[in-house]
Amino acid sequence: MSASLRTLGAREQRRLPDEPFQQWVSPNGTVWTAFHRRENGYLLRFPDLADFELSPDGVCVVAWPAPGTSAGTVEHLYLNQVMPLALSRQGQLxxxxxxxxxxxxxxxxxxxxxxxxxxxxxxxxxxxxxxxxxxxxxxxxxxxxxxxxxxxxxxxxxxxxxxxxxxxxxxxxxxxxxxxxxxxxxxxxxxxxxxxxxxxxxxxxxxxxxxxxxxxxxxxxxxxxxxxxxxxxxxxxxxxxxxxxxxxxxxxxxxxxxxxxxxxxxxxxxxxxxxxxxxxxxx
Amino acid sequence: MDLLGKLALPPQVMARQLGDEQVFLDLASGAYFGLDPVGSKAWNLLAEGKTISDVCDLMIEEYDVTRAALEADIVTLVQSMIDRQLVSVIK
Incomplete structure:
Protein backbone atom coordinates (compact mmCIF):
# COMPACT_ATOMS: atom_id res chain seq x y z
CA MET A 1 0.00 0.00 0.00
CA SER A 2 1.21 3.52 -0.72
CA ALA A 3 -0.01 6.99 -1.52
CA SER A 4 0.86 9.12 -4.53
CA LEU A 5 1.49 12.85 -4.36
CA ARG A 6 0.88 15.43 -7.06
CA THR A 7 1.92 19.00 -6.30
CA LEU A 8 0.13 21.81 -8.10
CA GLY A 9 0.81 25.53 -8.27
CA ALA A 10 0.72 27.89 -5.30
CA ARG A 11 -2.79 28.80 -4.15
CA GLU A 12 -4.09 31.25 -1.55
CA GLN A 13 -5.62 29.53 1.44
CA ARG A 14 -9.10 30.99 1.23
CA ARG A 15 -11.42 30.74 4.19
CA LEU A 16 -13.25 27.41 4.13
CA PRO A 17 -17.06 27.31 4.42
CA ASP A 18 -17.13 24.55 7.06
CA GLU A 19 -15.61 24.00 10.47
CA PRO A 20 -12.95 21.28 10.71
CA PHE A 21 -14.03 17.98 12.22
CA GLN A 22 -10.66 17.72 13.96
CA GLN A 23 -7.68 19.96 14.65
CA TRP A 24 -4.12 19.35 15.76
CA VAL A 25 -2.86 22.21 17.87
CA SER A 26 0.78 23.16 18.39
CA PRO A 27 2.15 23.56 21.93
CA ASN A 28 1.93 27.34 21.46
CA GLY A 29 -1.81 27.08 20.85
CA THR A 30 -1.87 27.73 17.11
CA VAL A 31 -3.63 25.36 14.76
CA TRP A 32 -1.11 23.05 13.14
CA THR A 33 -3.52 20.99 11.04
CA ALA A 34 -7.23 21.39 10.33
CA PHE A 35 -9.13 18.34 9.03
CA HIS A 36 -12.08 18.93 6.68
CA ARG A 37 -14.34 16.51 4.86
CA ARG A 38 -15.03 17.11 1.20
CA GLU A 39 -17.47 15.51 -1.22
CA ASN A 40 -14.53 13.78 -2.90
CA GLY A 41 -12.45 12.95 0.16
CA TYR A 42 -10.63 15.11 2.69
CA LEU A 43 -8.79 18.38 2.86
CA LEU A 44 -5.97 18.87 5.35
CA ARG A 45 -4.95 22.47 5.89
CA PHE A 46 -1.58 23.43 7.35
CA PRO A 47 -2.19 27.16 7.88
CA ASP A 48 0.15 29.39 5.88
CA LEU A 49 1.98 26.36 4.51
CA ALA A 50 -0.14 24.11 2.28
CA ASP A 51 -3.45 22.38 1.66
CA PHE A 52 -3.54 18.68 0.87
CA GLU A 53 -6.55 17.04 -0.77
CA LEU A 54 -6.89 13.29 -0.20
CA SER A 55 -9.07 10.90 -2.18
CA PRO A 56 -11.67 9.04 -0.08
CA ASP A 57 -9.49 5.91 -0.05
CA GLY A 58 -6.32 7.81 0.86
CA VAL A 59 -4.48 6.62 -2.24
CA CYS A 60 -4.21 9.91 -4.13
CA VAL A 61 -2.97 13.17 -2.64
CA VAL A 62 -2.85 16.59 -4.27
CA ALA A 63 -0.84 19.37 -2.65
CA TRP A 64 -1.58 23.07 -3.02
CA PRO A 65 1.31 25.04 -1.53
CA ALA A 66 0.44 28.40 -0.04
CA PRO A 67 2.27 31.25 -1.78
CA GLY A 68 5.92 31.31 -0.67
CA THR A 69 6.01 27.71 0.58
CA SER A 70 9.05 25.85 -0.73
CA ALA A 71 8.96 22.52 -2.52
CA GLY A 72 11.07 21.05 0.28
CA THR A 73 8.46 22.09 2.82
CA VAL A 74 5.66 20.48 0.82
CA GLU A 75 7.62 17.25 0.56
CA HIS A 76 8.46 17.29 4.25
CA LEU A 77 4.84 17.89 5.25
CA TYR A 78 3.71 15.12 2.95
CA LEU A 79 6.18 12.54 4.23
CA ASN A 80 5.85 13.30 7.92
CA GLN A 81 2.24 14.38 8.33
CA VAL A 82 0.05 13.56 5.34
CA MET A 83 1.27 10.19 4.15
CA PRO A 84 0.81 8.48 7.54
CA LEU A 85 -2.77 9.75 7.60
CA ALA A 86 -3.34 8.64 4.01
CA LEU A 87 -2.02 5.19 4.86
CA SER A 88 -4.28 4.98 7.91
CA ARG A 89 -7.21 5.65 5.59
CA GLN A 90 -6.10 2.64 3.56
CA GLY A 91 -6.39 0.44 6.64
CA GLN A 92 -2.76 0.47 7.72
CA LEU A 93 -1.73 0.84 11.33
CA MET B 1 -30.41 2.06 41.29
CA ASP B 2 -32.35 -1.12 40.65
CA LEU B 3 -30.10 -3.92 41.87
CA LEU B 4 -32.20 -6.42 39.95
CA GLY B 5 -31.73 -4.63 36.66
CA LYS B 6 -29.59 -6.09 33.88
CA LEU B 7 -27.17 -4.22 31.65
CA ALA B 8 -26.50 -4.20 27.95
CA LEU B 9 -23.89 -2.63 25.71
CA PRO B 10 -25.36 -0.06 23.31
CA PRO B 11 -24.60 -0.85 19.66
CA GLN B 12 -22.07 1.97 19.36
CA VAL B 13 -19.89 0.65 22.21
CA MET B 14 -17.20 -2.00 21.78
CA ALA B 15 -15.76 -3.86 24.78
CA ARG B 16 -12.71 -6.10 24.80
CA GLN B 17 -10.77 -7.97 27.50
CA LEU B 18 -7.06 -7.12 27.61
CA GLY B 19 -5.13 -9.12 30.15
CA ASP B 20 -7.15 -8.85 33.35
CA GLU B 21 -8.63 -5.48 32.42
CA GLN B 22 -11.52 -4.43 30.21
CA VAL B 23 -11.39 -1.63 27.65
CA PHE B 24 -14.35 0.10 26.04
CA LEU B 25 -14.54 2.28 22.96
CA ASP B 26 -17.53 4.52 22.31
CA LEU B 27 -17.65 4.73 18.52
CA ALA B 28 -19.94 7.74 18.70
CA SER B 29 -17.48 9.89 20.62
CA GLY B 30 -14.17 8.09 20.02
CA ALA B 31 -13.64 7.99 23.81
CA TYR B 32 -11.90 5.10 25.55
CA PHE B 33 -12.67 3.81 29.03
CA GLY B 34 -10.95 1.13 31.09
CA LEU B 35 -11.84 -1.08 34.04
CA ASP B 36 -9.27 -2.39 36.48
CA PRO B 37 -9.20 -6.13 37.27
CA VAL B 38 -11.91 -5.93 39.95
CA GLY B 39 -14.16 -3.77 37.79
CA SER B 40 -13.46 -6.03 34.86
CA LYS B 41 -14.55 -9.07 36.85
CA ALA B 42 -17.78 -7.33 37.83
CA TRP B 43 -18.40 -6.26 34.22
CA ASN B 44 -17.84 -9.79 32.88
CA LEU B 45 -20.50 -11.10 35.24
CA LEU B 46 -22.89 -8.28 34.31
CA ALA B 47 -22.26 -8.93 30.62
CA GLU B 48 -23.34 -12.55 31.15
CA GLY B 49 -26.75 -11.25 32.17
CA LYS B 50 -26.29 -11.29 35.95
CA THR B 51 -27.98 -8.56 37.96
CA ILE B 52 -26.01 -6.26 40.23
CA SER B 53 -27.36 -8.22 43.18
CA ASP B 54 -26.18 -11.50 41.62
CA VAL B 55 -22.73 -10.02 41.06
CA CYS B 56 -22.48 -8.97 44.69
CA ASP B 57 -23.48 -12.46 45.79
CA LEU B 58 -20.76 -14.00 43.63
CA MET B 59 -17.96 -11.56 44.37
CA ILE B 60 -18.46 -11.26 48.16
CA GLU B 61 -16.86 -14.70 48.50
CA GLU B 62 -13.63 -13.45 46.98
CA TYR B 63 -13.09 -10.07 48.61
CA ASP B 64 -12.60 -9.18 52.24
CA VAL B 65 -15.17 -6.38 52.35
CA THR B 66 -18.68 -5.98 53.67
CA ARG B 67 -21.55 -6.61 51.32
CA ALA B 68 -22.65 -2.99 51.72
CA ALA B 69 -19.24 -1.73 50.64
CA LEU B 70 -19.08 -4.11 47.68
CA GLU B 71 -22.58 -3.16 46.60
CA ALA B 72 -21.74 0.54 46.86
CA ASP B 73 -18.60 0.10 44.75
CA ILE B 74 -20.40 -1.83 42.04
CA VAL B 75 -23.29 0.62 41.97
CA THR B 76 -20.78 3.48 41.64
CA LEU B 77 -19.04 1.67 38.79
CA VAL B 78 -22.27 0.95 36.95
CA GLN B 79 -23.55 4.50 37.41
CA SER B 80 -20.27 5.83 36.04
CA MET B 81 -20.66 3.66 32.97
CA ILE B 82 -24.29 4.73 32.53
CA ASP B 83 -23.27 8.38 32.82
CA ARG B 84 -20.71 7.82 30.05
CA GLN B 85 -23.38 6.02 27.97
CA LEU B 86 -21.25 2.89 27.85
CA VAL B 87 -24.08 0.69 29.13
CA SER B 88 -27.82 0.85 29.25
CA VAL B 89 -30.18 -0.76 31.73
CA ILE B 90 -32.57 -3.38 30.40
CA LYS B 91 -35.96 -3.02 32.04
Whole structure:
Protein backbone atom coordinates (compact mmCIF):
# COMPACT_ATOMS: atom_id res chain seq x y z
CA MET A 1 0.00 0.00 0.00
CA SER A 2 1.21 3.52 -0.72
CA ALA A 3 -0.01 6.99 -1.52
CA SER A 4 0.86 9.12 -4.53
CA LEU A 5 1.49 12.85 -4.36
CA ARG A 6 0.88 15.43 -7.06
CA THR A 7 1.92 19.00 -6.30
CA LEU A 8 0.13 21.81 -8.10
CA GLY A 9 0.81 25.53 -8.27
CA ALA A 10 0.72 27.89 -5.30
CA ARG A 11 -2.79 28.80 -4.15
CA GLU A 12 -4.09 31.25 -1.55
CA GLN A 13 -5.62 29.53 1.44
CA ARG A 14 -9.10 30.99 1.23
CA ARG A 15 -11.42 30.74 4.19
CA LEU A 16 -13.25 27.41 4.13
CA PRO A 17 -17.06 27.31 4.42
CA ASP A 18 -17.13 24.55 7.06
CA GLU A 19 -15.61 24.00 10.47
CA PRO A 20 -12.95 21.28 10.71
CA PHE A 21 -14.03 17.98 12.22
CA GLN A 22 -10.66 17.72 13.96
CA GLN A 23 -7.68 19.96 14.65
CA TRP A 24 -4.12 19.35 15.76
CA VAL A 25 -2.86 22.21 17.87
CA SER A 26 0.78 23.16 18.39
CA PRO A 27 2.15 23.56 21.93
CA ASN A 28 1.93 27.34 21.46
CA GLY A 29 -1.81 27.08 20.85
CA THR A 30 -1.87 27.73 17.11
CA VAL A 31 -3.63 25.36 14.76
CA TRP A 32 -1.11 23.05 13.14
CA THR A 33 -3.52 20.99 11.04
CA ALA A 34 -7.23 21.39 10.33
CA PHE A 35 -9.13 18.34 9.03
CA HIS A 36 -12.08 18.93 6.68
CA ARG A 37 -14.34 16.51 4.86
CA ARG A 38 -15.03 17.11 1.20
CA GLU A 39 -17.47 15.51 -1.22
CA ASN A 40 -14.53 13.78 -2.90
CA GLY A 41 -12.45 12.95 0.16
CA TYR A 42 -10.63 15.11 2.69
CA LEU A 43 -8.79 18.38 2.86
CA LEU A 44 -5.97 18.87 5.35
CA ARG A 45 -4.95 22.47 5.89
CA PHE A 46 -1.58 23.43 7.35
CA PRO A 47 -2.19 27.16 7.88
CA ASP A 48 0.15 29.39 5.88
CA LEU A 49 1.98 26.36 4.51
CA ALA A 50 -0.14 24.11 2.28
CA ASP A 51 -3.45 22.38 1.66
CA PHE A 52 -3.54 18.68 0.87
CA GLU A 53 -6.55 17.04 -0.77
CA LEU A 54 -6.89 13.29 -0.20
CA SER A 55 -9.07 10.90 -2.18
CA PRO A 56 -11.67 9.04 -0.08
CA ASP A 57 -9.49 5.91 -0.05
CA GLY A 58 -6.32 7.81 0.86
CA VAL A 59 -4.48 6.62 -2.24
CA CYS A 60 -4.21 9.91 -4.13
CA VAL A 61 -2.97 13.17 -2.64
CA VAL A 62 -2.85 16.59 -4.27
CA ALA A 63 -0.84 19.37 -2.65
CA TRP A 64 -1.58 23.07 -3.02
CA PRO A 65 1.31 25.04 -1.53
CA ALA A 66 0.44 28.40 -0.04
CA PRO A 67 2.27 31.25 -1.78
CA GLY A 68 5.92 31.31 -0.67
CA THR A 69 6.01 27.71 0.58
CA SER A 70 9.05 25.85 -0.73
CA ALA A 71 8.96 22.52 -2.52
CA GLY A 72 11.07 21.05 0.28
CA THR A 73 8.46 22.09 2.82
CA VAL A 74 5.66 20.48 0.82
CA GLU A 75 7.62 17.25 0.56
CA HIS A 76 8.46 17.29 4.25
CA LEU A 77 4.84 17.89 5.25
CA TYR A 78 3.71 15.12 2.95
CA LEU A 79 6.18 12.54 4.23
CA ASN A 80 5.85 13.30 7.92
CA GLN A 81 2.24 14.38 8.33
CA VAL A 82 0.05 13.56 5.34
CA MET A 83 1.27 10.19 4.15
CA PRO A 84 0.81 8.48 7.54
CA LEU A 85 -2.77 9.75 7.60
CA ALA A 86 -3.34 8.64 4.01
CA LEU A 87 -2.02 5.19 4.86
CA SER A 88 -4.28 4.98 7.91
CA ARG A 89 -7.21 5.65 5.59
CA GLN A 90 -6.10 2.64 3.56
CA GLY A 91 -6.39 0.44 6.64
CA GLN A 92 -2.76 0.47 7.72
CA LEU A 93 -1.73 0.84 11.33
CA UNK A 94 0.66 3.79 11.50
CA UNK A 95 2.32 4.94 14.72
CA UNK A 96 4.33 7.97 15.82
CA UNK A 97 7.41 5.84 16.22
CA UNK A 98 10.89 5.21 14.95
CA UNK A 99 12.20 1.69 14.46
CA UNK A 100 15.49 -0.09 14.00
CA UNK A 101 16.55 -3.57 13.01
CA UNK A 102 18.44 -5.59 15.61
CA UNK A 103 19.41 -9.15 14.77
CA UNK A 104 16.89 -9.23 11.92
CA UNK A 105 14.06 -8.10 14.24
CA UNK A 106 12.16 -4.83 14.43
CA UNK A 107 12.40 -2.69 17.56
CA UNK A 108 10.21 0.39 17.82
CA UNK A 109 10.47 3.56 19.93
CA UNK A 110 7.24 5.45 20.53
CA UNK A 111 6.86 8.80 22.20
CA UNK A 112 5.86 12.44 22.02
CA UNK A 113 7.88 14.85 19.98
CA UNK A 114 11.19 15.55 21.67
CA UNK A 115 11.47 12.27 23.58
CA UNK A 116 14.34 11.00 21.44
CA UNK A 117 12.79 8.61 18.91
CA UNK A 118 14.83 9.95 15.99
CA UNK A 119 18.01 10.35 18.01
CA UNK A 120 17.85 6.72 19.10
CA UNK A 121 17.13 5.50 15.58
CA UNK A 122 19.98 7.56 14.13
CA UNK A 123 22.29 6.46 16.94
CA UNK A 124 21.72 2.81 16.03
CA UNK A 125 21.90 3.49 12.29
CA UNK A 126 25.33 5.09 12.57
CA UNK A 127 26.88 2.38 14.78
CA UNK A 128 26.30 -0.89 12.97
CA UNK A 129 22.53 -1.42 13.00
CA UNK A 130 19.98 -0.19 10.43
CA UNK A 131 16.88 1.98 10.82
CA UNK A 132 13.49 1.11 9.34
CA UNK A 133 11.75 4.39 9.94
CA UNK A 134 12.25 7.74 11.64
CA UNK A 135 8.51 8.39 12.15
CA UNK A 136 5.26 7.13 10.71
CA UNK A 137 5.92 3.48 11.58
CA UNK A 138 3.75 1.23 9.43
CA UNK A 139 2.64 -2.10 10.84
CA UNK A 140 1.08 -4.95 8.92
CA UNK A 141 -0.13 -8.36 10.08
CA UNK A 142 1.38 -11.06 7.88
CA UNK A 143 1.30 -14.81 8.53
CA UNK A 144 0.13 -14.19 12.07
CA UNK A 145 2.95 -11.80 12.93
CA UNK A 146 3.08 -8.01 13.02
CA UNK A 147 5.74 -6.69 10.69
CA UNK A 148 7.26 -3.24 10.28
CA UNK A 149 7.18 -1.89 6.74
CA UNK A 150 10.15 0.40 6.08
CA UNK A 151 9.24 3.95 5.21
CA UNK A 152 11.16 6.87 3.73
CA UNK A 153 14.95 6.43 4.09
CA UNK A 154 15.64 9.62 6.00
CA UNK A 155 15.96 10.79 9.61
CA UNK A 156 15.07 14.20 11.03
CA UNK A 157 17.25 15.55 13.79
CA UNK A 158 17.68 18.73 15.79
CA UNK A 159 21.07 20.32 15.36
CA UNK A 160 22.46 19.14 18.70
CA UNK A 161 21.47 15.53 18.00
CA UNK A 162 22.92 15.79 14.53
CA UNK A 163 26.26 16.93 15.92
CA UNK A 164 26.26 14.21 18.59
CA UNK A 165 25.18 11.27 16.47
CA UNK A 166 26.14 11.88 12.85
CA UNK A 167 29.87 11.22 12.67
CA UNK A 168 30.34 11.50 8.91
CA UNK A 169 28.93 13.92 6.33
CA UNK A 170 25.43 12.98 5.23
CA UNK A 171 23.26 14.25 2.40
CA UNK A 172 20.64 16.71 3.58
CA UNK A 173 17.19 17.15 2.09
CA UNK A 174 16.25 20.77 1.29
CA UNK A 175 15.49 22.92 4.32
CA UNK A 176 11.86 23.42 5.33
CA UNK A 177 10.09 26.57 6.42
CA UNK A 178 8.53 25.49 9.70
CA UNK A 179 11.14 23.51 11.57
CA UNK A 180 14.82 23.80 12.35
CA UNK A 181 15.18 20.02 12.18
CA UNK A 182 17.39 18.77 9.38
CA UNK A 183 16.41 15.79 7.29
CA UNK A 184 19.33 13.52 6.51
CA UNK A 185 19.12 10.93 3.78
CA UNK A 186 20.21 7.34 4.39
CA UNK A 187 23.55 6.43 2.85
CA UNK A 188 26.85 4.78 3.62
CA UNK A 189 27.00 6.11 7.16
CA UNK A 190 23.31 6.14 8.07
CA UNK A 191 22.27 2.57 7.35
CA UNK A 192 18.70 1.86 6.24
CA UNK A 193 16.88 -1.46 6.15
CA UNK A 194 14.61 -1.63 3.12
CA UNK A 195 12.94 -4.95 3.99
CA UNK A 196 10.04 -5.59 6.33
CA UNK A 197 10.99 -6.96 9.73
CA UNK A 198 8.94 -8.78 12.38
CA UNK A 199 8.03 -6.59 15.35
CA UNK A 200 9.85 -7.85 18.43
CA UNK A 201 9.75 -5.01 20.97
CA UNK A 202 8.05 -1.66 21.47
CA UNK A 203 9.51 0.86 23.90
CA UNK A 204 7.46 3.85 25.04
CA UNK A 205 9.95 6.60 25.80
CA UNK A 206 9.62 8.43 29.11
CA UNK A 207 10.28 12.09 29.69
CA UNK A 208 13.93 11.75 30.72
CA UNK A 209 13.42 12.32 34.43
CA UNK A 210 14.50 8.80 35.42
CA UNK A 211 17.83 9.08 37.30
CA UNK A 212 19.14 5.96 35.57
CA UNK A 213 18.02 3.79 32.68
CA UNK A 214 14.81 1.98 33.57
CA UNK A 215 12.84 -0.57 31.55
CA UNK A 216 9.47 -1.74 32.83
CA UNK A 217 6.93 -4.03 31.20
CA UNK A 218 3.59 -2.43 30.36
CA UNK A 219 0.25 -4.06 31.12
CA UNK A 220 -1.82 -4.68 27.96
CA UNK A 221 -4.41 -2.01 28.79
CA UNK A 222 -1.64 0.56 29.40
CA UNK A 223 -0.07 -0.42 26.09
CA UNK A 224 -3.40 0.00 24.31
CA UNK A 225 -3.94 3.54 25.57
CA UNK A 226 -0.37 4.49 24.67
CA UNK A 227 -0.73 2.98 21.19
CA UNK A 228 -3.99 4.82 20.57
CA UNK A 229 -2.48 8.13 21.70
CA UNK A 230 0.46 7.65 19.36
CA UNK A 231 -1.31 6.40 16.25
CA UNK A 232 -2.33 8.18 13.07
CA UNK A 233 -6.01 7.98 12.16
CA UNK A 234 -7.38 10.28 9.50
CA UNK A 235 -11.08 10.26 10.26
CA UNK A 236 -11.71 9.71 13.95
CA UNK A 237 -15.45 9.99 13.45
CA UNK A 238 -15.90 7.24 10.89
CA UNK A 239 -17.18 4.33 12.92
CA UNK A 240 -16.18 1.47 10.63
CA UNK A 241 -12.59 2.67 10.52
CA UNK A 242 -12.58 3.43 14.24
CA UNK A 243 -13.88 -0.08 15.01
CA UNK A 244 -11.26 -1.67 12.78
CA UNK A 245 -8.55 0.46 14.39
CA UNK A 246 -9.69 -0.56 17.88
CA UNK A 247 -9.69 -4.27 17.04
CA UNK A 248 -6.22 -4.04 15.52
CA UNK A 249 -4.88 -2.08 18.50
CA UNK A 250 -6.36 -4.59 20.98
CA UNK A 251 -4.77 -7.47 19.10
CA UNK A 252 -1.43 -5.70 19.08
CA UNK A 253 -1.58 -4.57 22.72
CA UNK A 254 -2.17 -8.13 23.90
CA UNK A 255 1.35 -9.13 22.86
CA UNK A 256 4.00 -9.25 25.63
CA UNK A 257 6.31 -6.87 23.76
CA UNK A 258 5.54 -3.45 25.29
CA UNK A 259 7.86 -1.70 27.72
CA UNK A 260 8.32 1.73 29.23
CA UNK A 261 11.89 2.99 28.73
CA UNK A 262 13.34 6.05 30.38
CA UNK A 263 16.87 7.34 30.85
CA UNK A 264 18.63 10.66 31.43
CA UNK A 265 19.04 12.33 28.07
CA UNK A 266 22.80 12.66 27.81
CA UNK A 267 24.42 12.14 24.42
CA UNK A 268 27.53 10.68 26.04
CA UNK A 269 25.38 7.84 27.42
CA UNK A 270 23.92 6.76 24.07
CA UNK A 271 26.32 3.84 23.67
CA UNK A 272 25.26 2.45 27.05
CA UNK A 273 21.58 2.98 26.18
CA UNK A 274 22.02 1.09 22.93
CA UNK A 275 23.79 -1.76 24.69
CA UNK A 276 21.05 -1.99 27.31
CA UNK A 277 18.35 -2.11 24.64
CA UNK A 278 20.23 -4.76 22.69
CA UNK A 279 20.59 -6.84 25.84
CA UNK A 280 16.91 -6.41 26.66
CA UNK A 281 15.76 -7.39 23.17
CA UNK A 282 17.89 -10.51 23.63
CA UNK A 283 17.95 -11.64 20.03
CA MET B 1 -30.41 2.06 41.29
CA ASP B 2 -32.35 -1.12 40.65
CA LEU B 3 -30.10 -3.92 41.87
CA LEU B 4 -32.20 -6.42 39.95
CA GLY B 5 -31.73 -4.63 36.66
CA LYS B 6 -29.59 -6.09 33.88
CA LEU B 7 -27.17 -4.22 31.65
CA ALA B 8 -26.50 -4.20 27.95
CA LEU B 9 -23.89 -2.63 25.71
CA PRO B 10 -25.36 -0.06 23.31
CA PRO B 11 -24.60 -0.85 19.66
CA GLN B 12 -22.07 1.97 19.36
CA VAL B 13 -19.89 0.65 22.21
CA MET B 14 -17.20 -2.00 21.78
CA ALA B 15 -15.76 -3.86 24.78
CA ARG B 16 -12.71 -6.10 24.80
CA GLN B 17 -10.77 -7.97 27.50
CA LEU B 18 -7.06 -7.12 27.61
CA GLY B 19 -5.13 -9.12 30.15
CA ASP B 20 -7.15 -8.85 33.35
CA GLU B 21 -8.63 -5.48 32.42
CA GLN B 22 -11.52 -4.43 30.21
CA VAL B 23 -11.39 -1.63 27.65
CA PHE B 24 -14.35 0.10 26.04
CA LEU B 25 -14.54 2.28 22.96
CA ASP B 26 -17.53 4.52 22.31
CA LEU B 27 -17.65 4.73 18.52
CA ALA B 28 -19.94 7.74 18.70
CA SER B 29 -17.48 9.89 20.62
CA GLY B 30 -14.17 8.09 20.02
CA ALA B 31 -13.64 7.99 23.81
CA TYR B 32 -11.90 5.10 25.55
CA PHE B 33 -12.67 3.81 29.03
CA GLY B 34 -10.95 1.13 31.09
CA LEU B 35 -11.84 -1.08 34.04
CA ASP B 36 -9.27 -2.39 36.48
CA PRO B 37 -9.20 -6.13 37.27
CA VAL B 38 -11.91 -5.93 39.95
CA GLY B 39 -14.16 -3.77 37.79
CA SER B 40 -13.46 -6.03 34.86
CA LYS B 41 -14.55 -9.07 36.85
CA ALA B 42 -17.78 -7.33 37.83
CA TRP B 43 -18.40 -6.26 34.22
CA ASN B 44 -17.84 -9.79 32.88
CA LEU B 45 -20.50 -11.10 35.24
CA LEU B 46 -22.89 -8.28 34.31
CA ALA B 47 -22.26 -8.93 30.62
CA GLU B 48 -23.34 -12.55 31.15
CA GLY B 49 -26.75 -11.25 32.17
CA LYS B 50 -26.29 -11.29 35.95
CA THR B 51 -27.98 -8.56 37.96
CA ILE B 52 -26.01 -6.26 40.23
CA SER B 53 -27.36 -8.22 43.18
CA ASP B 54 -26.18 -11.50 41.62
CA VAL B 55 -22.73 -10.02 41.06
CA CYS B 56 -22.48 -8.97 44.69
CA ASP B 57 -23.48 -12.46 45.79
CA LEU B 58 -20.76 -14.00 43.63
CA MET B 59 -17.96 -11.56 44.37
CA ILE B 60 -18.46 -11.26 48.16
CA GLU B 61 -16.86 -14.70 48.50
CA GLU B 62 -13.63 -13.45 46.98
CA TYR B 63 -13.09 -10.07 48.61
CA ASP B 64 -12.60 -9.18 52.24
CA VAL B 65 -15.17 -6.38 52.35
CA THR B 66 -18.68 -5.98 53.67
CA ARG B 67 -21.55 -6.61 51.32
CA ALA B 68 -22.65 -2.99 51.72
CA ALA B 69 -19.24 -1.73 50.64
CA LEU B 70 -19.08 -4.11 47.68
CA GLU B 71 -22.58 -3.16 46.60
CA ALA B 72 -21.74 0.54 46.86
CA ASP B 73 -18.60 0.10 44.75
CA ILE B 74 -20.40 -1.83 42.04
CA VAL B 75 -23.29 0.62 41.97
CA THR B 76 -20.78 3.48 41.64
CA LEU B 77 -19.04 1.67 38.79
CA VAL B 78 -22.27 0.95 36.95
CA GLN B 79 -23.55 4.50 37.41
CA SER B 80 -20.27 5.83 36.04
CA MET B 81 -20.66 3.66 32.97
CA ILE B 82 -24.29 4.73 32.53
CA ASP B 83 -23.27 8.38 32.82
CA ARG B 84 -20.71 7.82 30.05
CA GLN B 85 -23.38 6.02 27.97
CA LEU B 86 -21.25 2.89 27.85
CA VAL B 87 -24.08 0.69 29.13
CA SER B 88 -27.82 0.85 29.25
CA VAL B 89 -30.18 -0.76 31.73
CA ILE B 90 -32.57 -3.38 30.40
CA LYS B 91 -35.96 -3.02 32.04
Missing amino acids: VLHASAVELGGLGVAFIGESGRGKSTLAASFATTGARFLTDDGLQLRLSDGRWRITPSHPSVRLWEDSEHAVILYPATQAPAVDYTAKVRLLAGDHIAFCAEARPLQRVYFLGDGTAPTLAIKALAPAEALIALVKNSFLLDIEERQMLAWHFEAMVELAALPIFFHLDYPRRYEDLAQIRDAIIKHVDY
